[in-house]
Amino acid sequence: MFFSIWISQYWLSELAALVTYPIALLCLVFIAYVPGFMNAFLIVSLLSDKRPKRRTPETYPGLSILVAAYQEEATIGGTLASIAKETYPGDVEVLVLNDGSTDGTAAAAEAACALLSFPNNIKVRVLDYAQNRGKAAVLNAGLEAAVHDLIVTIDADTRLRSDSLTRLVERLLSDPENTRAVAGAILVGNSRASLMAGLQEWDYFHGIAAVKRMQSLYHGTLVAQGAFSIYHRDALLEVGGWPETVGEDIVLTWALLEKGWRTGYAEDAIAFTNAPTTYRQFAHQRRRWARGLIEAFQHQQKLLVKRRLSTMFIWWNMLFLPMDAVFTIVFIPGVVAALFGYYWIAGPMTLLTLPLAAFWNLVIFRIQNRMFREQGMKVRRHYGALVLYILFYAVLMQPVSLWGYVSEILGRKKNWGTK
Template sequence: MISIFVAEYNRWANEKRRLKLHETPPSTPTGDIEKALLTMQNGSPGEITRCMAAIVGYREDPDLFYRALESYKATEGLDFTLVGVDGDQAADMDMVRVFQMVYPKNSAVIHLDEPLGEIAMRTYSKLVDPDMRTPEDIDYCNELTIAHCCQLAREILREHDIQFDKTQPGGGITKLCIYEPHMHKKAIMFTSFIFSIVISEVLDIEFMWSSDSDTIVLPDSLQKTIATVAGDENAGGASSGLVVHNEHDTLWTKLGSAVYWCELYLTRSTSASSGTSDCQSGPSTVFRISALPGILYCWYTQKVMGKRMIVNEDRHLTTNLLLRGWTVTYVSDTLTATDTPTTLSRWLLQQVRWGRATHIETFQQPKVYLLNHPVFFWAAMKREIGPLIVFFSILYYLITGHPFVYFCWWDLVFRAGYTIIYNWLRNPDRGPTNGFAWIIPALLFYNLPLPAIQIWSMATVLEGGWGTTMRSNGEMSKQSQSQLWKRWHDLGFFVLWMGVIGGTCARIAGGLLSWSDIAIFRALWVGILVPSVITFYALILS
């Protein structure tokens, strides 16, 4: 019930922010000049929410990328589109060609010899002095580094004669594709953000939509999300809700779509009700561009116990915004369509990667809890501790036959029932086709692996691999050729966990049917071995 209450409060707060765009600015002057400038609303709401989009990707499926870029043509208030391609080899040119196909006019393509993130690291190393220890000195070096990168971006645009003035003959450039040597998603995001800062200065744009190459936007995705940020001068960013556009591809995408419907709306609304969302979803994020220069360098160079982090890009951006006093919200009544993995193995790898990012951002910066609402801390601890309690409760029952915590099936059914009814009434996502038939399978599909994912992602929290390949034909073929030992390392935890689940179910059945201890012991081994063997064959050998 608490989750439902805060979800409703979050929707009310977001609507209140959007309504502020239509209000007359107060006549009483504020002593804070910077906030006064942010709250000035001399134009119409549509003028205030003008924006640009930054879309990044690596070896995306050409057909999906084509659909993604096409979807931006129906978007209102989008003044500029920037596409970043992480790679400059022959296989990467498919994305560049798709860009040119979708945007043949008023567009340009630029190749960078080196990612700007690497240039930034060299620049920072020259600026920083061993005697610099205060946070102010470090922030100053960060700002100088970003300023240097922005100046390089301006020079690159001048060298390629990129004109943004629409009054020029032939019109100005409104679509730009940048591609650079392959590194990782953080690298192409950093480059895209630097160019976005420079372009936004020229076009006088305050907001940037950041998304992925597999994401399809709806006509109102950008404007409603941006309006929520524009209506609150303290808001540094937001993200919209998500639906799945490849629901009908496989059984696993159908289940994934149902999971998004069952879980995302309520779980994301919980912390966001206090104005402190813990993660801006990569496919559907809005930033106030003026908030980016102060956080970009420390975001790009994040280290955990001396190891460079490259896969928790979305959560760490959000953490940095919160640490600097900006609020971040979840716009639950607005939707964007994203892609979900088509196989069980890719789904598990994605969940483990997200789990690692969650652990890092939950515990690395405890200061963030002191700066934000207690609800933010409660949501974080609930997310971390809940699956651990379930894991040890199941393991304890499997070994001893006694419950670790009190459990009531009727309570579970009642809670699930009213949550599903609320979701059906209020979630803007109407759910998968024949949704009621998929709700129970989806809840099992998500919640059964969750405790094992929590444990394994904690144990491997410093692993920096992406886990899954991209969707181009060449990249998908690499995954099918991966070595047996690597698949066991990545997915073996789930094989073992299915044995635990099978054994636990056997013990429950033995207790309900009043079996003897010997019969229960035999059933335990059958329950452990059969699911483990089946899962091992399906995930590791196949």
């Protein structure tokens, strides 16, 4: 970061002559300095991460899996089929929570239960709620009906590997005693469906996975995502369960952190999800995620002054709004201007960032690839999407994230948005 500040002085003075020094400095801070620091911090943290190995307990505790489902007729069967292949040694209770779907979700779940051969330790029930109340409400209803002390949430379009539950529980039991939630590793399972899905394959594999792993090193993964995570039941009850928000999983995770508990990440407990296949679906999803971040700040403001390592990531997330705003309003127009020979914001020197981006992605790829090899998996050769991800993904994502921040701040109507 300090090298970036030094080398950018000529750029800063030239831009200041055009737009005044404070505005020029603001642009450089959020275009170059802060992102540069974040990437360097991420890489050093990942290279320093020596987490304890997963511990094999003498007996495995019982699990209650909550599968919230709304309009998932086409996918719920595949999710249940993946659960039927689980080799988890302990008792497993699966509650399919049909949240007033108007399609055949409940019937499809019942049919799958009748056709699939579940192991003796896995029991499945379909709870069919007539009225649609929203994901948080149906999860809280499932929490009341669950019988075990460990609660796992899985989305109705998520498919587990046969050892995913075992690895998730072992990570929870191996982490520090005050760990109350652990996020599993979510990867894209439909990356060949479209180029948009292929780009997200690398985002989940590189960006999201790397950030979660880094945050767990500092004892505070900021999102134990609803798609695949495990929680202690007593902790969920103490914070009041899932809140009625668009980003219920991030608000819940921050509530756990506010209590002083730790949240972790199991990088080798893998589940596959269906990513949006069109830009419109992608934009609505990332807009919803951005709104969830603002909701988390509104609900858990005390975290900003909480004395713990993960507090730095709360402040870190506060920088996303100005970063995305400057990138959208300043940098993208600057790239367009550079194409016409006006190098006010971007120019030939901007290309020097490409080797750094390649190095950053190479480090993460090696870390993730090593984890894949340990599980007998291989990274699919979708390198064309990787190049596009490195070069253009921010252009697709950051404007819609800004849209989400503004929508939440202005109090715009909330909806799920990807169905």
